Amino acid sequence: xxxxxxxxxxxxxxxxxxxxxxxxxxxxxxxxxxxxxxxxxxxxxxxxxxxxxxxxxxxxxxxxxxxxxxxxxxxxxxxxxxxxxxxxxxxxxxxxxxxxxxxxxxxxxxxxxxxxxxxxxxxxxxxxxxxxxxxxxxxxxxxxxxxxxxxxxxxxxxxxxxxxxxxxxxxxxxxxxxxxxxxxxxxxxxxxxxxxxxxxxxxxxxxxxxxxxxxxxxxxxxx
Amino acid sequence: xxxxxxxxxxxxxxxxxxxxxxxxxxxxxxxxxxxxxxxxxxxxxxxxxxxxxxxxxxxxxxxxxxxxxxxxxxxxxxxxxxxxxxxxxxxxxxxxxxxxxxxxxxxxxxxxxxxxxxxxxxxxxxxxxxxxxxxxxxxxxxxxxxxxxxxxxxxxxxxxxxxxxxxxxxxxxxxxxxxxxxxxxxxxxxxxxxxxxxxxxxxxxxxxxxxxxxxxxxxxxxxxxxxxxxxxxxxxxxxxxxxxxxxxxxxxxxxxxxxxxxxxxxxxxxxxxxxxxxxxxxxxxxxxxxxxxxxxxxxxxxxxxxxxxxxxxxxxxxxxxxxxxxxxxxxxxxxxxxxxxxxxxxxxxxxxxxxxxxxxxxxxxxxxxxxxxxxxxxxxxxxxxxxxxxxxxxxxxxxxxxxxxxxxxxxxxxxxxxxxx
Numbered sequence: 173x174x175x176x177x178x179x180x181x182x183x184x185x186x187x188x189x190x191x192x193x194x195x196x197x198x199x200x201x202x203x204x205x206x207x208x209x210x211x212x213x214x215x216x217x218x219x220x221x222x223x224x225x226x227x228x229x230x231x232x233x234x235x236x237x238x239x240x241x242x243x244x245x246x247x248x249x250x251x252x253x254x255x256x257x258x259x260x261x262x263x264x265x266x267x268x269x270x271x272x273x274x275x276x277x278x279x280x281x282x283x284x285x286x287x288x289x290x291x292x293x294x295x296x297x298x299x300x301x302x303x304x305x306x307x308x309x310x311x312x313x314x315x316x317x318x319x320x321x322x323x324x325x326x327x328x329x330x331x332x333x334x335x336x337x338x339x340x341x342x343x344x345x346x347x348x349x350x351x352x353x354x355x356x357x358x359x360x361x362x363x364x365x366x367x368x369x370x371x372x373x374x375x376x377x378x379x380x381x382x383x384x385x386x387x388x389x390x391x392x393x394x395x
Numbered sequence: 396x397x398x399x400x401x402x403x404x405x406x407x408x409x410x411x412x413x414x415x416x417x418x419x420x421x422x423x424x425x426x427x428x429x430x431x432x433x434x435x436x437x438x439x440x441x442x443x444x445x446x447x448x449x450x451x452x453x454x455x456x457x458x459x460x461x462x463x464x465x466x467x468x469x470x471x472x473x474x475x476x477x478x479x480x481x482x483x484x485x486x487x488x489x490x491x492x493x494x495x496x497x498x499x500x501x502x503x504x505x506x507x508x509x510x511x512x513x514x515x516x517x518x519x520x521x522x523x524x525x526x527x528x529x530x531x532x533x534x535x536x537x538x539x540x541x542x543x544x545x546x547x548x549x550x551x552x553x554x555x556x557x558x559x560x561x562x563x564x565x566x567x568x569x570x571x572x573x574x575x576x577x578x579x580x581x582x583x584x585x586x587x588x589x590x591x592x593x594x595x596x597x598x599x600x601x602x603x604x605x606x607x608x609x610x611x612x613x614x615x616x617x618x619x620x621x622x623x624x625x626x627x628x629x630x631x632x633x634x635x636x637x638x639x640x641x642x643x644x645x646x647x648x649x650x651x652x653x654x655x656x657x658x659x660x661x662x663x664x665x666x667x668x669x670x671x672x673x674x675x676x677x678x679x680x681x682x683x684x685x686x687x688x689x690x691x692x693x694x695x696x697x698x699x700x701x702x703x704x705x706x707x708x709x710x711x712x713x714x715x716x717x718x719x720x721x722x723x724x725x726x727x728x729x730x731x732x733x734x735x736x737x738x739x740x741x742x743x744x745x746x747x748x749x750x751x752x753x754x755x756x757x758x759x760x761x762x763x764x765x766x767x768x769x770x771x772x773x774x775x776x777x778x779x780x781x782x783x784x785x786x787x788x789x790x791x792x793x794x795x796x797x798x799x800x801x802x803x804x805x806x807x808x809x810x811x812x813x814x815x816x
Contacts, residue, residue, distance in 0.1 A: 223810040228718075228719060228808060228809045228810040228813075229808055229810040230808055231808065248723055248724050248725075249723055249725075252718075252721050252722060252723040252726075253721070255718075255719060255720070255721040256720060256721020257721070261719045261720075263813070267712065267715070267716050267813075268716070269713050269716055269717075271407055271408060271411035271412070271713075272407055272411075276407070280400065280404070280717075280720055281720040281721055283400040283403075284400055284720060284721050284722060284726075285721065329720075
């Protein structure tokens, strides 16, 4: 199988308010088309691990490779390139740009990447929105949507550049069970299409349906 | 959305929060407008005061200073060789002194050849009594060649009746200060009698009345023709008491006065020395103007910085999202600099427009009428350099105010921002 992500000996410390060893010597690999659930109790470091794996946090020791390319120690510009080409993010609190329309929100990462012209990007964005069942809201301001709707738009945005890996931080943490089910179905479908997903979750039902569960206790991975 | 994504995002940010954008912009606008109004008014007031005080002072005056030498006496001379004799003269009096200049025509010829000198006016000043009916006032007349004298000051701007040039055509004409004219109830065409210490009594006809707005001039001074003045004090036609000069650059007055004093061996006094109190008050007023302007700009600058800072703080979440979507720190700085620059451009342009409007309105507000002050409206000057400075300052402050917080935000890891939310 093809290795999409590998992490070796990750250590991370918080210094404020008091020194705390949050990630303890974590090594793991994720392969293509895996649907990984990262579970554990609050404070065990699962969100911190996700941020480190997703290059949003540079402050760690160890070695991370995405698509066999090391990303540790890259500069601002290179990291931005990796983020826009290889990684899609989904957060617990949906994090859309509130002042922009749904369509603009989905298009922005692609416009930044400039792989296609604006017209193609718009078609792609509409295709992604249709996949999420959100094409009817394309012209609406993101701030006017409900939480579940915003989360689906956020997934469309994360997918717009066809990333190698999709990282989700509690994607259903803020949603009711009906919306959670919709999001999970979307994720499953994406995995079937060959996408790789790592999701931090509290939700045991959600985790139970994933292809692989990584459990963390006190900053360590246990199996 | 156009191809330049940073530009589009900046535009959406500005347009979607119209109220916030407007408030920040108004901060710039009012700061600049107040600066323009203040500096135009204060500089106008300074200019008015300086003009008023210097309006009757020539750049350089050359005159014969009364200096008497009391160190020797005829008694000293006479008993010089006598032994053991102490001569002592109590309270010596000066011998006859003359206050006129000699070889005036020669000096004038020499001065007109000097490139620094723009105009030369020889003058005969005399102390007189103005009498009209039973009233007598003491005063001072300047016997002048009015054509030359007009090259020195804009006397015509100060005329409240008649024209200064009319003096040339009328040998017994007189131009009076408004104060004298008022006290003696004189109008254009009235007759006034002048009496001098030489015992001459001569009738003059009023051809003009001036008002400088300075009591010590308006209440005592009058202009007559040089020939009449010479007749009044019974002197011949090359009798002059001073030569007044106008220079190409009045800042050179001090050095030139020294030069002329040495060359012609008369006292030469420059306007700064003659009006040292004016100079001091000028310096004080100028410093005051700058202090007020700088204070105003600092307050405006901080206002701009504050609102800009808050705007960017409220967009921290957007910055984190954009960064996770692959925007670099440079993109973030570009997006917010574009916003602060547009705010700076529109804000400072509307600032100078409002500043101009307010200054214009102030310049049309009538000044409370007064017999002594020759001022119809509030003094305001319009100088392009203040407007250029206003725009540059507004642009720069807004730009820096936007740049600093966005530079700070651009360096943060997205996760630092997300955790803080």
